[in-house]
Amino acid sequence: MNFYTYKFRPFHTIIIVFRWKHFLETMFLRKLFLSDKEKVFFLSLSEKRKIEFLSIRYVLKYIGIKINIFYNEKRKPFLFPEGKYISLSHSFEKIAIAISSYHIGIDIEKLRKDKKIIRIKKKFIRDDESIFIPKNYEEDYLHIIWGIKESLYKLEGGIFYSFLDHYKVSPFCIQKDSYVSCWILKKYYSKRFYAFYRKIEEHYLVYIIDDK
Structure with a gap:
């Protein structure tokens, strides 16, 4: 199995x-x-x-x-x-x-050879996120950030649909960090979470647990 x-x-x-x-x-x-x-x-x-x-x-x-x-x-x-x-x-x-x-959001994404994730990055990568993404590991970072925002979206119940306006990922390093600080951005306040990720074969698994 x-x-x-x-x-x-x-x-x-x-x-x-x-x-x-x-x-x-x-x-x-x-x-x-x-x-x-x-x-x-x-x-x-x-x-x-x-x-x-x-x-x-x-x-x-x-x-x-x-x-x-x-x-x-x-x-x-x-x-x-x-x-x-x-x-x-x-x-x-x-x-x-x-x-x-606890409430939980999970996402799994395959590292695709067609580089689609690079073509659509403007739809979900904010300016303050693009500055910490290294060019030589761009696809890995993009898949992880997409997975984080998809997990936040599920965690919130699909209420906030804009991956640019409603979700933010703090700087991280995939060579060192096993978790990432991230945010759900609301009109009057923001809420911080910690996303955990790991690579399984050619996929990235991301999950966020709301234990508050």
């Missing part, structure tokens, strides 16, 4: 990263065991949501976690009983799932 599992006792958090293509056939067989109501809901989902729907259940069953999963009006998953939060991300062949006693 190609799983990467991380547990954080102080935050009562577990993060699982796995290659979903290896389990796709098995996961689709799992839908045969869904209730009639779940099958109707499953068929109404997009292909991306179908993969997430099945993969969550597959992974939780595999690691022995018994939690009920529900979806809100925006078809975003949440967990029952109360007190548990979930965040999801997938990029190409990998899916990342985070379950925590």
Whole structure:
């Protein structure tokens, strides 16, 4: 089983990263065991949501976690009983799932060969962020910063959509730092968080836990 599992006792958090293509056939067989109501809901989902729907259940069953999963009006998953939060991300062949006693945002991004991240950097890199990005590691920094802002966006519930105006990343060095100071910028005040990241094969995993 190609799983990467991380547990954080102080935050009562577990993060699982796995290659979903290896389990796709098995996961689709799992839908045969869904209730009639779940099958109707499953068929109404997009292909991306179908993969997430099945993969969550597959992974939780595999690691022995018994939690009920529900979806809100925006078809975003949440967990029952109360007190548990979930965040999801997938990029190409990998899916990342985070379950925590605290609000959590997670993102996983693949280092792509087409350099798309460089072409779109003006959409999410602020002027005060561009000055600390070294040219020889630009793609790595851009993927990490994108992952941080995507995680902040999820943490905030998707309310603030502008990656330029509402989210800020403080200077960091990927050769030295394992976490990054970052901010959600609101009209009347700002809130500081710490984002953690690590490289898994050709992907960057980023997660932010709001323990306040």
